[in-house]
Amino acid sequence: MFLQKLVSKDKIKLIHFVLVISGLNFLLFHFPFFSFVFNNLDYKSFTGISIVISLVVLMLVLNAFVFYLIYSASTLVGKCLTVLFFLVNSVAVYFVNSYNVIIDESMVGNVLNTNYAESSSFFSFKLILYIVFFGILPSIFVIKAAIVKDRLKKFLIKSSLTLVFIAVFIFANASNWLWIDKYSKQLGGLAMPWSYTVNLCRFYIHKAQENKEEILLPNATITNNEKSVVVLVIGESARSENFSLYGYKKNTNPYLSKTENLHTFKATSCATYTTAGVKCILEHTESDELYEILPNYLYRNNVDVIWRTTNWGEPPVHIKNYQTKEMLDKDCKGDGCNYDEVLITNLKQQILASTKSKILIVLHTSTSHGPTYSKKYPANFETFKPVCNSVELGNCSQTELVNAYDNTIVYTDYILHRIIEDLQQLKDYKSAMLFVSDHGESLGEKNLYMHGLPMSIAPNEQFDIPFIVWTSKDSKQLKPINTASQHHVFHSVLNFLDIKSPVYNEQLSIFK
Structure with missing residues (x-):
């Protein structure tokens, strides 16, 4: 009916x-x-x-x-x-x-x-x-x-x-x-x-x-043949407040705190979400336009560029050697392959196999992204307990939530330590490692969780980020600057690799 x-x-x-x-x-x-x-x-x-x-x-x-x-x-x-x-x-x-x-x-x-x-x-x-x-x-x-x-x-x-x-x-x-x-x-x-x-x-x-055509930057010039490599690690949701390198009371940086030639800068992100944060890290100046980003620019100017990622949200990357987790898994062994350790699979070997004198490697991680922080690191990195295992963060105690997040920082510390170990073995190379996060993270402060609030109302936890730099002995010295920004990355990489460019801004380089 x-x-x-x-x-x-x-x-x-x-x-x-x-x-x-x-x-x-x-x-x-x-x-x-x-x-x-x-x-x-x-x-x-x-x-x-x-x-x-x-x-x-x-x-x-x-x-x-x-x-x-x-x-x-x-x-x-x-x-x-x-x-x-x-x-x-x-x-x-x-x-x-x-x-x-x-x-x-x-x-x-x-x-x-x-x-x-x-x-x-x-x-x-x-x-x-x-x-x-x-x-x-x-x-x-x-x-x-x-x-x-x-x-x-x-x-x-x-x-x-x-x-x-x-x-x-x-x-x-x-x-x-x-x-x-x-x-x-x-x-x-x-x-x-x-x-x-x-x-x-x-x-x-x-x-x-x-398919959108980038606004190409003026051509650059490699000024010498000295072997140089920069590993740029883009962090995910890492806030500086929870790094013991920045004064945090819990030891979340057991490896890096003992590493020589390591430097930290106070820094802020220009956004509280991944796509905008990563764009800021890779561009030469803040703009709504699609200017040629760092990996594309260097690749076009005869630098060997490698991009490895377990994440997403970057601007279009136009290079030959773009490696996803699935591609890296083929040569990775051990439990760490299920986590961001996969990004450092055969890293040293790939650098040594390069036929060019200047190398940039970008590792785009996902280690501290919520809400399941406790799933972002291997079990042996669960340093702080008890941890929050629920996706409903409001149902966890503040202690459990922060412990789970802090363990992701401990794991990040280990990955960065492994990268530095690889670079230290490259005696013929002048080496640098830069770790910069895309944005920060709220962990229940003011009843806010994760990230993504407009910058006008976002709390410090969502945009105060770590900017950590390691350099090999007898390489470039760093400037005594108090505060860095994500835009310092582009110009600092050009400086370290001895690349001359009309867009280079000396004031935005952390290196002398």
Whole structure:
């Protein structure tokens, strides 16, 4: 009886229609979404029940609100988009259920790069059933529905009330967002139709950024043939406050505190999130423009440049030797390969294999990124106990949370020590190691966690960062500067490698 009414010619109010559409979208296409939720959540606990209810309510209300706005603008456009969504959803859910895929940006890229022969191999009778029952049948209701739209006054009232409800609901469930943030990639890849819609946009945005022509800097000149190497380590969420090198009461730097020729500078980041922080580290001056970044610039000017990463968020890197964790894993041995130690796999050997006199190696780490700090280091580096093992940081004591974070700093200390050990063995090279973090981190101070607040209101914990420098004996001397910035990196590297450039700024170099 209900289905007969749905496909009848009876008129239906827009608000009722979008609620039905949202409900159908929820019921037909989100079994994989909630399977993932229940498999990664203690759904019998109060917190688990709260998160499930939050996800259900928000999914129903937000989808209905988006459809309401679209249909209010144009019924024809709304129907076309809804039919398209149902058809694509049915195919997407088929692949999710059949192959356990996540519709993230990389998967969208795979789909767009699949040729006919590959795509036709996935054709099956089961796929047709999905398209018919999950795509075509709901679309019949959409096409046949005679929708009565609201007048402007009612539209404004309903829209305003819905926005207020969404804002209040999100604020009331703020404690659940850390769990959602942890699994945001997986949840986003299973939420239909926004998984492929958003990631399709992201794919083309990033594609455009990759193809965007950099503003090239003036050519540089290598002034001598002396063998020199700089290892630039980009830290993730490392705040200087928790380094014993900066006066922290706990010994989080057992190796570096005993290392000769080690120097520290007070420093601040120019942002509180990774993409902007890394951009500042690599650019010659602060700008919204896409100027040629340090690795690209040096590579173009005949320096051997190697980029190794377990992270993401850097500007487009245009070099030959770009190495991901998966690539480094092939030659890595031991438990450390599951952590950032993978970045120093055969590091010394790669330097010695270089045929050029000037070398820059960039290691982009992820060691101190929350919320699961206790998962960022091997078990033997759990120096401070007890630790917070929950993604819900507010449920941990301050001691547990700080202990877990401090252990990531202890592990960072060890990795930097290993790098310095490798460089010390390169007797024929003038060597330097620079460690600079992309931004800091909040650990419950003022009831704030992690990072990302606008700089205008961000606390010091989110932008006070370590700037640690080691140099080999008889190499460049450092200036007695009090405070450094992320922009000091670009000019300091040029100075150390004896590279002359019109953009070089002596005031932004830490070396004499």
